[in-house]
Amino acid sequence: MTDFLSGFATALQPVNLLYCFAGVILGNIVGVLPGIGAIAAISILLPLTFSLDPTTAVIMLAGVYYGAEYGGSIASILLNLPGTASNAITTLDGYPLARRGEAGLALLTAQISSFSGGTLGIVAMVVFSPLIVSFSLSFGPAEYFATLLLGLVAGASAIGAGPLKGIAMVAVGMLFGTVGLDLNSGYARFDLGIPNLLDGLSIVAVAMGLFGIPEVIANISASQSQEKPIAVNARAMYSAFRRLGTIVPSVLRGASVGGLLGPLPGAGPTISSFLAYSLERSTTRNPEEFGTGRINGVAAPEAANNAAAQTAFIPTMTLGIPGTPTMAIILGALMIHGISPGPQLVVDHPDLFWGLVASFWIGNVFLLMLNIPLIGVWARLVAVPRRFFFPVIVALVCIGVFGVSNSTFDIWMVLLMGVLGYVLRCFGFPPAPLLIGFVLGPMVEEYLRRALMISAGDYSYLFSSTTSIVIHCLTAGLLLWSILRGFRKKAPQPAG
């Protein structure tokens, strides 16, 4: 607790406050705009943060991430179009509420639930992070290898497109990760004689190419529906305050679901919000009212996705294992700054870790204070024609990636990854497992080879501690579950 309070000393420094504010505003904006997600925004912003202090950089990037969860609900409620994937479920009850003239109530519910969910997620992070750190400080290469393997399998099985597709994409991502100098032997792998490849593929180019460019290609020629978003002003929100009493249990349930699922590799805010909504339906006596505009149907998923957005940082920061592609990019940002997240980070750089956690709460307060009075502004932003955004994204991606190493080589890499990502997307292969494989792959190889070096090639060392056996069992269980789930899903439609 005192650690957390001391984090405010870091987070309240003017420069950190400024970038936290900038991060949450940007996050809110990309959340409000359907079609641009936090992951694209964060990879575009990455080059801009290289000149910053690492703490400030991560505070800003994290702000974009959880800020998008706030903004995403606004588009869901006013336009029936989810701003980000994790706000999709909010359209079910949020839009009907807005249609019958209660947009103010729906928006206020979403904002208050987001804030409460985020706050509870931060509390969970403050309580559990030190426990995980003290437990994982004893991890050796075998335990790290086991945890990373769990992260890879979770990344492969979470996409819901079948385990084979996930494994194939993770393998390709890990292959991309092997490009460059091999640290153990000094051998240059797949460098094709190009000096730029010796350092490996740039995570900025890979992330921008896989997540930013395919989004542009898929949406650039789409004609936008002419439907006007529902008008709303701040007064409608203030007058709705007294009607919020009934959402308290929904918020608590939603935040619990999100807080528990957030740290799990591959689960994340989107799955949390869907589960919270179905849990909410199952706890009421008249579930048929859901979908017609119940504020509990807005409160639970919004509390869940914000809680999950905060607790997702627990494994990323304390173990160095990102559960979602966005976390993989934030991990990559830290590594570019020469900081490798893990238990040692929390011990060696408590100001960074606790400053970040404290900034989360400050950012959540900023978002609440921004969104309620300024709701009219955000509502108008929903209506901006989206054709204006695509050239902006392409320009920011290309010039931004040039700045990483002041070379046009990375722009070509973005082009290659963008075309690959778009083609794979058209074939129904989501890019998230590829990025997770790309980030975790080199770490898996390093720990495996280090473990084998310690044990002189004896594989039983990998299973020599209770911790690693338990983690390997989890991995095997997860793999089995995703295979079985694949069979069950296909069963009702055998003829296809």
Added chain:
Amino acid sequence: MKTLRDAGGGLLIATIGLLFLLGAGDMALGDLRNMGPGMLPTALSVVAIGAGLAIAVIEVLRGSGGAIGFDFRALVCVAVAIALYAVMLEAAGVVLTTIVAVFVLALARPQLRAAETLVVGIALSVFAWAVFVKGLGMPLSFLPDF
């Protein structure tokens, strides 16, 4: 019309795996007790080829394809715009490159709104120059160097 959607992706992944397998051919494998630099790439290539082919075979056997929404015109326009940045950015400066790229991107849409595109291009290039060159000090020029 039923297309072999998964199979296409599976074959693409198998091809990527094959390219990496060929590239890993001259790396020292080592053995399982003491891995060389080629061990993991070779193993991963085999996994990618195997999984990719398995996806393709399963879909051909099941015959359960989905529709592919492939926008070739948008793909070409976006790809050309990115390539323009790669080719022109250092020599032609931020403004000219961005305006040309914005016009190429506008060709992806059914009708070209020339005036609007020009305004977007100018505003965007000035914004990009202010952020990246003035703000972040990137070594790029505003206009072409003659």
